Amino acid sequence: MSEGLxxxxxxIVRRLTEAGYEAYMVGGCVRDKLLGRPVxxxxxxxxxxxxxxxxLFERTVPTGLRHGTVTVLLxxxxxxxxxxxxxxxxEDYRRPTEVAYVDSLEEDLKRRDFTMNAMAIDAEGQLVDxxxxxxxxxxxxxxxxxxxxxxxxEDALRMLRALRFAAEYGLTMEAMTWHGLLRxxxxxKHIAMERVRAELARMIEGSDPDEALxxxxxxxxxxxxxxxxxxxxxxxxxxxxxxxxLEDAEARWAYLYLRTGLSSAETADDLRRLTCxxxxxxxxxxxxxxxxxxxxxxxxxxxxxxxxxxxxxxxWLRAALRFGRPALRRLHGIYALDAAxxxxxxxxxxxxxxxxxxxxxxxxxxxxxVTGMAELAVTGEDLLALPGMKPGPALGRLLGELLDKAALGxxxxxxxxxxxxxxxxxxxxxxxxxxxx
Ligand code: ATP
Ligand code: MG
Numbered sequence: 001m002s003e004g005l006x007x008x009x010x011x012i013v014r015r016l017t018e019a020g021y022e023a024y025m026v027g028g029c030v031r032d033k034l035l036g037r038p039v040x041x042x043x044x045x046x047x048x049x050x051x052x053x054x055x056l057f058e059r060t061v062p063t064g065l066r067h068g069t070v071t072v073l074l075x076x077x078x079x080x081x082x083x084x085x086x087x088x089x090x091e092d093y094r095r096p097t098e099v100a101y102v103d104s105l106e107e108d109l110k111r112r113d114f115t116m117n118a119m120a121i122d123a124e125g126q127l128v129d130x131x132x133x134x135x136x137x138x139x140x141x142x143x144x145x146x147x148x149x150x151x152x153x154e155d156a157l158r159m160l161r162a163l164r165f166a167a168e169y170g171l172t173m174e175a176m177t178w179h180g181l182l183r184x185x186x187x188x189k190h191i192a193m194e195r196v197r198a199e200l201a202r203m204i205e206g207s208d209p210d211e212a213l214x215x216x217x218x219x220x221x222x223x224x225x226x227x228x229x230x231x232x233x234x235x236x237x238x239x240x241x242x243x244x245x246l247e248d249a250e251a252r253w254a255y256l257y258l259r260t261g262l263s264s265a266e267t268a269d270d271l272r273r274l275t276c277x278x279x280x281x282x283x284x285x286x287x288x289x290x291x292x293x294x295x296x297x298x299x300x301x302x303x304x305x306x307x308x309x310x311x312x313x314x315x316w317l318r319a320a321l322r323f324g325r326p327a328l329r330r331l332h333g334i335y336a337l338d339a340a341x342x343x344x345x346x347x348x349x350x351x352x353x354x355x356x357x358x359x360x361x362x363x364x365x366x367x368x369x370v371t372g373m374a375e376l377a378v379t380g381e382d383l384l385a386l387p388g389m390k391p392g393p394a395l396g397r398l399l400g401e402l403l404d405k406a407a408l409g410x411x412x413x414x415x416x417x418x419x420x421x422x423x424x425x426x427x428x429x430x431x432x433x434x435x436x437x
Pocket of ligand 2 (some may be wrong): 028041
């Protein structure tokens, strides 16, 4: 696939060159090719203007005419072809929306952020490396094109990109670049939270999240975002080595907040500030809330001496009913990773309970006969047909009661046994009412 992708890019570059324009593959694809890493997409830079690009290729989409970008569709793939440009004026420490076309590749490469991102390859496969990108890659260092403080001042997002690239590519920060970054980091406050989120997500969900966090903490980047983040408190925690062992994004983010000692509400607030999707905020804060529920159900004073494995199983499954099994599976992954988080749920004296949970928790979830109301063998209508049952809050309570029994295995999830349970419950309710009146 990727070879075909590259061939398409070469064809586009040749076509432009044959038509008398200059054209190159540029940026990330050149970097990744030199590093022998898989290339996600090939970007092309050309002296041709967008209209000229549109004239030259059969299938194009005007995806970013304002930025000089035309998408060319070729062989089932798409390529961004962008006219050589400079970024005329930077306002408010962000990249401008207006661009100015320039005539030379050199001008175009000069505006790019890091030397490794500022290389090009022509139609003959010749590398154009005007700023020492290859040398820096050989030294495995990340370096700004031009003066770091100027470049970070033009567009503060570059600092987050720098941290991400350093972590993801295992590069050290060249000294001037690092010092420029440290001095410029307060400018991050000018960057929209969704752009901050996109970079943070790639760092946390990437291949070396612990290194990314180390750099985020060292640079104090988390303290200078436009909207304050509770996550900035992660500064106090030294080592995030285990983070990469968590497989999905939800678990990683939840671990970050949980270990920083932030509540589920604080977690949700932060993720909202970061403009994460609702589904994502929900999934992550459920993990945090499930942790809180476990903690509440297993407080040391009540749990340490009296709690039995059966009580533990019940509180675990009840949390699964409330917050969903995916949240509990992820929480289990976090507990398995970090004994301190497990201890936070059970208190320092609950070693055996914690060990139980680690051993059995995943199996308990797997064995749950029912995981939600929809799977219950009786419906609200069935219950309303019982004598003495009226619509209203009591119905919801009864359904909840039955779900609890079925999910915990105290009653089979079958119609008749559950209706029997319901009758017994109603009888005990009316007895209780009679006693109090
Ligand atoms: P990846 O796609 O893995 O994030 P990339 O380097 O391809 O890496 P893109 O955001 O796709 O990153 O940008 C393509 C190229 O545009 C970069 O290689 C770089 O040359 C340039 N570029 C992107 N963002 C900036 C920026 N904020 N400042 C300067 N140049 C940038
Ligand atoms: Mg890219």
